[in-house]
Amino acid sequence: MKELLKGGYVEDGSFPLKPLGKYIHIILRTRTLSETIFRTDEGLTIETVKAGINDNNEIQRVIMSKRKRIAAERRIGREFLMNYKLKDESCEINQSMCGRCLDCTVYGFAAGEKGKETEGALKSRVITENAYSILPYEMISDVRTFNALSELGTMMEKKEKKEKIELTMRQSLGENEYIKPEVDFIDIETLKDLRFAEVLYALGNILRTKRYGAMDSRLGKVKNEIIAIIISDAEIFGSLELTKKVWDKLEVKEHILEENIVDEKILESVKELLDGEFCKYKIVEKNDLKVLKDEIKSIYLKPEDNLISLFKNVKSIFDK
Ligand SMILES: [Zn+2]
Known part of the structure; x- marks a missing residue:
């Protein structure tokens, strides 16, 4: 796997303070496996865009926000770090972040609250975009009256507000818009200037995340499928461009899409779009991609063997 991803990660062990132009782009198809609400107060997030690159009609697509994606993936990663004692309990997102794990x-990480000890801040080196549904909003969404039980198993909702936890009555007895099961979103996650162990962490989080949306929700089961990985020395096209290209290529544009056909069209589209880029690149696909996924699977199956010590030795921005 180290060989397959060569050129896309930083080989030196110290924290890369200067941008090095090493990119790993992960092309993802995320499929909902249950009724899903990417919850905001107003319901689903929808955007009017052109249907395709050739198809000039306007359609409305549902958006899966980059914030939701990263929040869910970080949660899975942090769970792993906690479980194997690779992170201090006191490091919490948006509260007091250690900057070292x-x-x-x-x-x-963001600078801590006043009086707390975190110094400075650091930007994410995992760059995400909003993911778009391939099919239009009307086809993939529906409305239903929800009586969603929270994780407390009661009609109470736990609202975490900084330090204090408030219990409020859940107000979800009204109507709620949701995304149907078996709906596909296309996304690109970019790893910029990561070291190899960090790449393993980010890839593991993508493949191990099974749910987006609210933490206490029983909705929102998803599956992330990596369709291709592109290693390059500059940033490439975006997720909307890719989604539009796939739309143009699909012969049947009806819910439920055939997974194999969609994946084939994504790969074709990736190659055609790369052809228009001005950078050096390499595609990891098909059998190579399978080898890579199998390797990640076995690494996470027995983290004691290798992964934990790899993670332990990653130098933070504060380490010399
Ligand atoms: Zn931390």
Whole structure:
């Protein structure tokens, strides 16, 4: 795997203070496996865009926000770090972030609250975009009256507000818009100037995340499928451009899309769009991609063997 991804990660062990132009782009198809609400107060997030690059019609697509994606993936990563004692309990997102653990090092951290000890801030080196549904909003969404139980198993909702936890009555007895099961979103996650162990962390988080949306929700089961990985020396096209290209290529544009066909069209589109880029690149696909996924699987199956010590030795921005 180190060989397959060569050129896309920083080989030196110290924290890369200067931008080095090493990019790993992960092309993702995320499929909903249950009714899903990417919850905001107003319901689903929808955007009017052109249907395709050739198809000039306007359609409305549902958006899966980059914030939701990263929040969910970080949660999975942090769980792992906690479980294997690779992170201090006191490091918490948006509260007091240590800046030293692998998660803070990869996804960045913000300066702590006044009086707390974190120095400075660091930007994320995992760059994400909003993901777009391939099919239009009307086809993939529906409305239903929800009576969603929270994780407390009651009609109470736990609202975490900084230090204090408030219990409020859940107000979800009204109507709620949701995304149907078996809906596909296309996304690109970019790892910029990560070291190899950090790449393993980010890839592991993508493949191990099974749920987006609110933490206490029982909705929102998803599956992330990596369709291709592109290693390059500059940033490439974006997720909307890719989604539009795939739309143009699909012969059947009806819910539920055939997974194999969609994946084939994504790969074709990736190659055609790369052809228009002005950078050096390499695609990891098909059998090579399978080898890579199998390797990640076995690494996470027995983290004691290798992964934990790899993670332990990653130098933070504060280490010399
Ligand atoms: Zn931390």
